Amino acid sequence: MRPVVAPTLLLFLCAGLLACDRTPTGDIAAPAGSAATPAASDAARIEADVRALADDAMEGRQTATAGYDRAADYVAARYAEAGLAPGGDGGTYFQAVPLLRATLLADGARFEVRRDGQTIALAFQREFLPRASFHTADAAVQAPAVFVGQAVHAPELDHDDFAGLDLRGKIAVLFGGAPSSFPGTQRAFHASQREKLRHITERGAVGAVFVNTAADEVRMPWARAAGNWDTPTMRLRGPGGAPIDGWPQLQVIAAVSASAADALFAGGDQSAAMLFDAANRGALRGFDLPGTLSLAGRSAIAPVQSRNVVGRLPGSDPALVAEHVVLTAHLDHLGIGAAVKGDRIYNGAIDNALGVAIMLEAARTVRAATPAPLRSLLFVALTGEEQGLLGAEWFATYPTVARAGLVANINLDMPVLTAPSSDIVPIGVEHSSLKAVVTAAAAEIGVGVSADPFPEEVVFVRSDQYAFVRAGIPAVYLDGGVVSADGERDPKVALTYFLRNCYHQPCDDADQPIQYGDAARLARLAANIGTRVGNAPARPTWNAGDFFGGRFGGAAIASGPDARAAEATTPGAAGASVD
Numbered sequence: 001m002r003p004v005v006a007p008t009l010l011l012f013l014c015a016g017l018l019a020c021d022r023t024p025t026g027d028i029a030a031p032a033g034s035a036a037t038p039a040a041s042d043a044a045r046i047e048a049d050v051r052a053l054a055d056d057a058m059e060g061r062q063t064a065t066a067g068y069d070r071a072a073d074y075v076a077a078r079y080a081e082a083g084l085a086p087g088g089d090g091g092t093y094f095q096a097v098p099l100l101r102a103t104l105l106a107d108g109a110r111f112e113v114r115r116d117g118q119t120i121a122l123a124f125q126r127e128f129l130p131r132a133s134f135h136t137a138d139a140a141v142q143a144p145a146v147f148v149g150q151a152v153h154a155p156e157l158d159h160d161d162f163a164g165l166d167l168r169g170k171i172a173v174l175f176g177g178a179p180s181s182f183p184g185t186q187r188a189f190h191a192s193q194r195e196k197l198r199h200i201t202e203r204g205a206v207g208a209v210f211v212n213t214a215a216d217e218v219r220m221p222w223a224r225a226a227g228n229w230d231t232p233t234m235r236l237r238g239p240g241g242a243p244i245d246g247w248p249q250l251q252v253i254a255a256v257s258a259s260a261a262d263a264l265f266a267g268g269d270q271s272a273a274m275l276f277d278a279a280n281r282g283a284l285r286g287f288d289l290p291g292t293l294s295l296a297g298r299s300a301i302a303p304v305q306s307r308n309v310v311g312r313l314p315g316s317d318p319a320l321v322a323e324h325v326v327l328t329a330h331l332d333h334l335g336i337g338a339a340v341k342g343d344r345i346y347n348g349a350i351d352n353a354l355g356v357a358i359m360l361e362a363a364r365t366v367r368a369a370t371p372a373p374l375r376s377l378l379f380v381a382l383t384g385e386e387q388g389l390l391g392a393e394w395f396a397t398y399p400t401v402a403r404a405g406l407v408a409n410i411n412l413d414m415p416v417l418t419a420p421s422s423d424i425v426p427i428g429v430e431h432s433s434l435k436a437v438v439t440a441a442a443a444e445i446g447v448g449v450s451a452d453p454f455p456e457e458v459v460f461v462r463s464d465q466y467a468f469v470r471a472g473i474p475a476v477y478l479d480g481g482v483v484s485a486d487g488e489r490d491p492k493v494a495l496t497y498f499l500r501n502c503y504h505q506p507c508d509d510a511d512q513p514i515q516y517g518d519a520a521r522l523a524r525l526a527a528n529i530g531t532r533v534g535n536a537p538a539r540p541t542w543n544a545g546d547f548f549g550g551r552f553g554g555a556a557i558a559s560g561p562d563a564r565a566a567e568a569t570t571p572g573a574a575g576a577s578v579d
């Protein structure tokens with residue numbers, strides 16, 4: 001799981017079964033039951049996989065590390081055991097993902113406000129952090145600044161933070177997020193850093209400063225996020241070695257803590273506190289800031305490589321074998337970082353060893369059933385999720401099978417199954433025909449379906465399914481339940497506890513009270529959904545008038561083999577990205 005859209009600093013670092021003439025076999029429909037049923041061994045296999053992937057020996061599985069590669073080899077071995085065919089490059093289970101890694105250096109970092117003959121220097125790490133550059137080891141810019149609110153341009157909602165402002169040659173100063181008056185989906189879309197940086201760049205800015213608001217820091221204190229300032233960040237590496245979505249026009253991108261915001265806004269018409277309040281009320285207006293800003297940052301930049309791990313179950317219908325239902329779970333996590341209570345290894349048991357383990361169990365389940373679904377199924381353990389959905393973006397842009405044949409994505413990420421539940425939460429099903437599929441599958445498995453308990457977290461755009469959505473492919477993100485199974489332990493409370501205390505912390509390890517029976521049920525559900533989509537007469541479709549379908553839905557249709565070849569030479573045009 002990726003960090004929430006705000007606070008901004010974190011983003012730095014961070015159809016039925018063919019009308020049912022075919023009855024599911026194997027343990028797809030097996031009820032969760034006694035120890036003698038397949039369910040018990042399902043749970044044990046999932047637990048063994050979680051314990052292996054979240055072991056200290058995997059060193060937190062950070063993208064492009066030896067620990068991640070050990071975890072990738074483990075997943076490939078499990079695919080082979082399950083009888084999946086290699087679905088990666090050149091007959092292997094692996095798809096190479098070229099990356100650039102940039103690490104910020106403290107030495108040479110600068111944030112100065114020059115105004116009325118005075119210079120105010122902010123303190124590195126405590127008050128500001130430059131973002132590592134993927135373009136130049138020594139980045140610097142000095143220019144006047146303009147405050148652009150939340151940098152949201154949404155004419156469809158009659159909102160334009162850039163109205164009347166001239167950004168040419170200036171440094172854009174902005175807040176994260178998007179107006180709370182926006183509908184959830186549009187709010188999430190416009191809150192993304194990708195959209196903000198795109199608009200700023202198009203308008204001629206030469207730098208960007210993200211200012212944390214007081215509300216941002218209630219969610220995530222600056223100091224906690226800033227403690228990992230030297231954690232490397234990554235981008236996809238395009239042909240010729242240039243980063244994809246690196247924003248070269250923006251010489252320096254920096255973040256400023258809420259407590260240091262006054263130094264930035266002093267001398268203008270409005271104080272930081274007034275602006276934080278206006279942001280809460282949706283009443284922000286942009287303006288030119290007095291004086292100039294002088295920003296600098298040094299970075300160590302290196303080309304690296306990581307791997308997606310791809311297993312394939314060929315479809316049983318020769319006419320549909322080239323179409324693929326893609327099940328995904330990200331394998332990477334945060335690696336080794338700042339110590340918390342003496343522990344420096346960010347094991348990522350729930351985020352997302354558990355999702356991968358559930359995907360592996362779903363693969364075993366579908367593989368064990370006969371005949372195979374009509375369409376093919378792909379199982380992809382993705383790299384680079386925590387770095388900005390990079391492995392998913394690469395796969396959705398350069399899949400190892402025909403891109404036009406990708407019919408749906410079913411993603412598993414960070415199911416917080418730490419209290420027994422009787423339901424699941426299918427995020428994003430309201431956008432496509434997948435809703436009917438998920439509803440039917442859940443009824444067959446005997447699991448309830450609940451709405452997203454925290455719609456304000458907009459997780460549909462925060463995990464790997466969004467890379468598929470942006471490629472025009474209907475997707476669902478299967479998340480853990482929120483209804484208590486025993487009437488005592490409340491999954492919603494357990495989820496909140498996890499998010500506050502162990503999310504992206506070293507304590508997200510295999511000691512968490514993971515409910516492996518619930519995990520096994522989620523695996524059966526994922527297998528059932530994959531099988532239903534695989535056997536449906538037609539591939540899934542976006543709902544009429546849907547926001548994502550309207551914005552991206554044409555991409556899937558437009559992308560025949562020729563389109564794929566064209567993108568192979570210009571990957572940037574395909575919109576691979578960063579958020």
Ligand SMILES: [Zn+2]
Nearest residue numbers: 001002351386
């Ligand atoms: Zn995460």
